[in-house]
Amino acid sequence: MHKSDYIVKYLANSTSDYVTSAQLGDFLSSSTRTVLRYIREIQAESNEHGFEIISNKGQGYRLIIRDKAAFQNYLSNSLAEHEKSDLNKLECQIARQLLLTDYIKLDDLAQQFNYSRSSISRITSAVASIFEGYNLELESKAHQGFSVQGSEINIRHCINNLIFNSFTMYQTARMLQVDDLDWNSFKKAATDIVKSRGLNFKQELLIQFMKYCYIAVNRIRNKRYVNFEQIKDLEFDIVSDESLTLMLELIQLICPEFEKTTESQWELYYLALAWEQSIYPVEKLHDPNPERIKFFLDIVEKAVENIKNYYGIDFTKDHQFLKDLAEHISICYWKYLLNVESENLYLDEVRSKYPTAYYYSVEIAACINESTKTKIPDDELSLITLHFAAKIERENRKQIKTIILCSTEFGITELLKSRLNKQYGDIDVIGICTCDNKVQLCHDNADFYISADQIEQSELNGKPILQLSPFLDEEDCHLLDEFIARLNTTVPLQSICEPNHFYILNKPAKKAHLLNYLCDYLLQEGRITEKEKADIFAREALVPTAIAPHVAMPHCIIQGSSFLVFAVLPKSIIWDQTRINLIILGCFHEGDNQIKNLLKQLYTVISNKQQVDKIIGCKSYDEFIKVMNDFVGEELC
Template sequence: MIELTKRQLEIVNIIKKERIVSSSKIGQMLNVSSKTIRNEINEINSKCKSSYIVSEKGSGYKINSNLQVQINDEDSQLNRNFLILRDLLSKEEIDLYELAESLFISESTLLKSIQMLNEIIRKRNPNIQIQRNHNMLKLNGSEEKRRQVSTYFLMHELEEYNFDLKNYADFFSLFDLNILKELILEFNKEYHIKMKDVEVLSFVMHVAVMIDRILQGNEIIMPEYTQVDQSQKELAITFYKKLKNWLPIAMSESEINYLACLFAGKVSSQNKEQLEELGDFVKKVLQQIKDYYDIDLTEDEELIKNLQIHLMGLKNRIEHNTFLNNPLIADIRTHFPIMYDISIFFAVKIQEFFDTRLQEGEIGYLTLHFMGAVERLNSKIHKKIVVISPIGEAVNEYIRKRLSSVHELRIEICEILSIFDVEKIEEYKPDLVVSLMSIPKAISYPYYVCKELLSNQDIEHIYLELTNKKENEKNNIEHFFDNDLFFYDQCFENKDELLSYLCEQLCKKGYAKQDYLEKVLKREQIAPTAYGNLFAIPHPIEKCAVENKICICILKKPIIWSDKKVKIVFLFALTKEKNDKFDSMFTQMVSLLDNIDKVKKLVKTKTLIEFLAEFVQE
């Protein structure tokens, strides 16, 4: 086993990742000269007692694929795992020997890596594994489950490594980085500012670089259009006074505004056109990241705002050619390969957007923003549950298995308690209490009482409770309805008269074409759409509407629809394009209306607002 220095390991990893790369480019990445890189490569080859790294004239250095050299490098294992995972996610299956050859490792080393990857996956979802069939490797599981694997590894990166600020003390020779960190933590506590660990790290580094540049005689100039909230500016001024008590530092108005932006975590709406352009750019790239890496950060508003702030400052640094150094870059590149790779992807898009070239230090700050987003994502999907069960041990294994996976959530079952131990719930501070029977005592935590023994419907309700989607459910479906398409206390002789009227309303609003009634009636001839329980959901045999909409009609007196009484009608307008939310709501509607009591309550509503409120109510 060959022992290399940290810098030599970094050189080897860079060459492996780039496949072929010049000494000058490696030098730029490691902030050393080309001569130093060439000397290090000579030293590596000397330790390997062979030409492990070879030079290709006119191109650069590459790994000699004809040699198998065992290097003691745990960090290299992390990068290799990422490359294996990326290949498996991008292809249906992959040849074991071809993959080993492309990574310059033996088949046995690859299989050890696969074993390690499976252990990481198993902790989060025992139903997904990398499987070998003869010489082919495949990641099993549904597409939904496969897409969660990338997120698992982002979580793993954060869990497995902690930054020690002592390692970066030499970079800031003019002040003590740890004192700055403690000052920030005390200030956050005093003013009730909540930051997650990675957000604290990012904030410390941004402030540290700012102080270092000021002490060296450089000024941070914020764009003229940057306007900050007065309360955030007052916070920045207060923090600046604390800094002055510690360091002989003088900040300009522009620098205080920059500090206020860091505290705010948001941007002003002063220059709407500029901000909308940056916001649209960020959202577009986050969608591309979702498509390429299967990591969904598109709804993280805090990340979007943070990246907007970063891009505002970056635009200014580009104009003044004053890019930021980042002392964390080596550790970020080594220990967070997936997040660093995502940052590279984002940086390439930034370079195209601003027509510039970013230094690696700037890319490191992007990674810190993504790390914060992943930490927030982790807190969203990791949920703690306490179960109240009167049945005893016999059913506990079933409960654990049933709740082990609730969509994308990572469920931790803290305890399964009997009905007599309800007072113990407080010990676990759960996100939700799930009970298999009514709870006789009042509890201070959200709870859900199962209708059956953890049926599929129960699982869906538990998911809604854990994700707070229940309170947002009305907002999510509102755009499928229209006040002008809500009719109550109506009188019709029969279904044909009713359908003729409703289809006419859809056409008037431009949601359907003139032949819509004909297609709806054609569907009724095949089989009536009255489902019992006083409701009907008519729709065409094929999706042909202009826009997805639902027309609601509540009747004063029921009509006979085939052989069933109907008092509430939902006329669906469906477009050809697939809409998962609409499809999901259709299923949900049929399920809800199976409950005759629910239908009777809906029939009594007189406005769309009342209807939607009742519709999402349990």
């Protein structure tokens, strides 16, 4: 069975009212973010299978059966996939073996797991996908075999999720070959230290810290050290000297051979960060550090200056906004260093509802990376996006003007006006009048009309009429969103996506190969430079670009004119831990004031599953243009 099927069965059999994503993660041996992705996939298709998964913030998830027959049929079909689950278990076993071994040959894996060499070769391809989810690569070297390569911190996160979430502490200690150590003495010493400082801590937090130590000792013994070189030039202290001294005492208690050297000193910082986040109370962690805030304020100011130059949006004058953003980054910086993910249930919604805010947050991430060589986790990036989204909402001004048409029922139109004012901040209802009031209508400056009555006319005074119910229900909102998208259009689609920039790529390939293929073609055309190609890959390394189900949208700022590349993949590929069938490569001219509208229109398209399916099914450029025009009109942005 697929892991999503396991989630459904787990929720269906649960005796608790709600199950948290952390509990599901432990059950699946997966990260919380992976669980959230599975939940979203299930929710998208649950109605047709007779059930629904509801979420309650702070409590978790609950399964409700709506149609018993349909639900039973779903369970029966999932059982047919049971054999595949055995394969998933084997993949995890092989992944664990690879994580705990420097190099292992294909023949040795085949012998260890009693599979043929060709079968193991196919399975390792699936295992490579597991590692890709942690930004790791399964490298193969002649005469040496397979080895997991990538950031040491990412490797440790992978070890934690694939081993700790599947076995007891004792079993894990044995697997990591650290069961010879006196962990009871270590636990007692750590507990005494905490109590001597009068800190109230939860036992599970101390256990979480011990997990860091288990893995650290295993990696230290294998001469694999965390590298925090990026923090040595920072203008503030990451952790306290007291914590560093404590970590040296604790690590030598369980690992007497540990010596503080230039190479190993960063282990103390790594454990000290884990210690402070596990043991110290929240109020101490959130205590503002003026030096640290000033450091990040400089970074934020540089980033918003870039946003002003690239996107034509000026945030530089709102000093309180900049200070609040700098404080948020200052408080969360330890998460960036440890690559800790926050549980953000609204990641996809934030991206789809505030696309420009997400791209502004990417500029923040780029400047943080440039100054500190630290990458921001995806979920944390979405929290920065929320800061920009809130700022945009505060400054939102009504730009689109409309008049509500009616016969004589002014009460109905007042209801519609009230709901429009409440739900659509960018629509200004400038009046209510009857269709036969030609004097007022001839002199109005409305962009369009809304009618709460059934009328035959589709336009008036050359301006479109949109028919909505006075209750402005979900279907009405969907129609209005699409209508506003079309109303804001100014640039013909054909002018920003030419025939030679529409691809149908039938041959499966890895993400990097596909992106390289598209960029090289644009280089040959002279549409981008080598530096701009490097920028595309640099941004891709910074933040995930799989921004909607089945869709990825890498981008960069260029000196030439803005354009789009659409690449349809009939066979899906893995991209940022998810499967995608459509790549939209956005190349935007620096300062192009159409970018904001362009991004809004693109997100309107890709947030509609049926529309995405139609695009993926296109067999030619002409068919693609027709599908897009049918949805957003002949102009895109």
